[in-house]
Amino acid sequence: MxxxxxxxxxxxxxxxxxxxxxxxxxxxxxxxxxxxxxxxxxxxxxxxxxxxxxxxxxxxxxxxxxxxxxxxxxxxxxDEQFGADTALAADCEQFSVIYSAFTNADYGYTFYGELDADQWAARIDEASAELEALAGSAQSELRENFEQLAPLVSARTDQVGEILAPEIQASISAISNACDANQTPPILRGEFGG
Incomplete structure (x- = not known):
């Protein structure tokens, strides 16, 4: 309209x-x-x-x-400028990289066959470590969300090709909604396909 x-x-x-x-x-x-x-x-x-x-x-x-x-x-x-929270913006940017890594690992194994199980696991371990680090260093309101998400991911590291299960999506959605409201949305960087 x-x-x-x-x-x-x-x-x-x-x-x-x-x-x-x-x-x-x-x-x-x-x-x-x-x-x-x-x-x-x-x-x-x-x-x-x-x-x-x-x-x-x-x-x-x-x-x-x-x-x-x-x-x-x-x-x-x-007439006031929209004020994005800079700490939140930084955390959203870091989360974008980690979320992209999880997504690329799943897609690379499950949909494109470009990764084997060992390669998938290595990528998941690296991204999980980065998520743990972000949970410890985050300076915004998202710190608690990262702290909740990290053990959910860790509990699924043996589910080859399926790290981003539906039970994890609610936590990711909460993070994405906060980033969107700050107008610093998470941007997924796809490695496979397209």
Whole structure:
């Protein structure tokens, strides 16, 4: 839908409510802007979704909810620059590298046959050690998430080609959501395919 931007604004906070299920809200074309759409579970209380506005931001708002779900989006514009948390940004960047390593190990073994079991295990061991180190050194709110994720990963190091099991995805999603809200989304760097 059209979403008129207030002249001179440099950020916008959207108070968003929806009646049930999950939502995704995107201002302009997030991929083109190097930003992230914001997602979550609908709740009774409104959530505030803050986004930067640049000279490339277009006047379009996209909302994805389940069919028939009512929602509202009320914007408040500001001439203040969107302030990304630098510590969170650094932790998100480090996590991107580790998450990419786990993903590439699984894909390289399971889907592309480029890795054998020993190569997969060596990659998983290295990425697991990096995750443990990040859990100990993180300076942002994500430290607790990394501390929770590390033992979940360690418990699966014998599951060749399947480190990223569904039970791990909830922890990864929580990390990704925090990075997305900071507009420093994790970027997976694929090694195989494409």
């Amino acid at each position: 059209e979403f008129a931007l207030e002249a001179g604004s440099r950020s916008v906070s959207v108070e968003f409510t929806c009646g049930g299920g999950r939502y995704t809200v995107e201002l302009s074309d997030s991929m083109m802007l190097g930003q992230a759409p914001l997602s979550g579970e609908c709740a009774e209380s409104p959530v505030t979704l803050t986004r930067p506005i640049t000279d490339r931001t277009t006047e379009t708002l996209s909302v994805i909810v389940d069919e028939g779900v009512d929602w509202t989006a009320t914007p408040t514009f500001s």
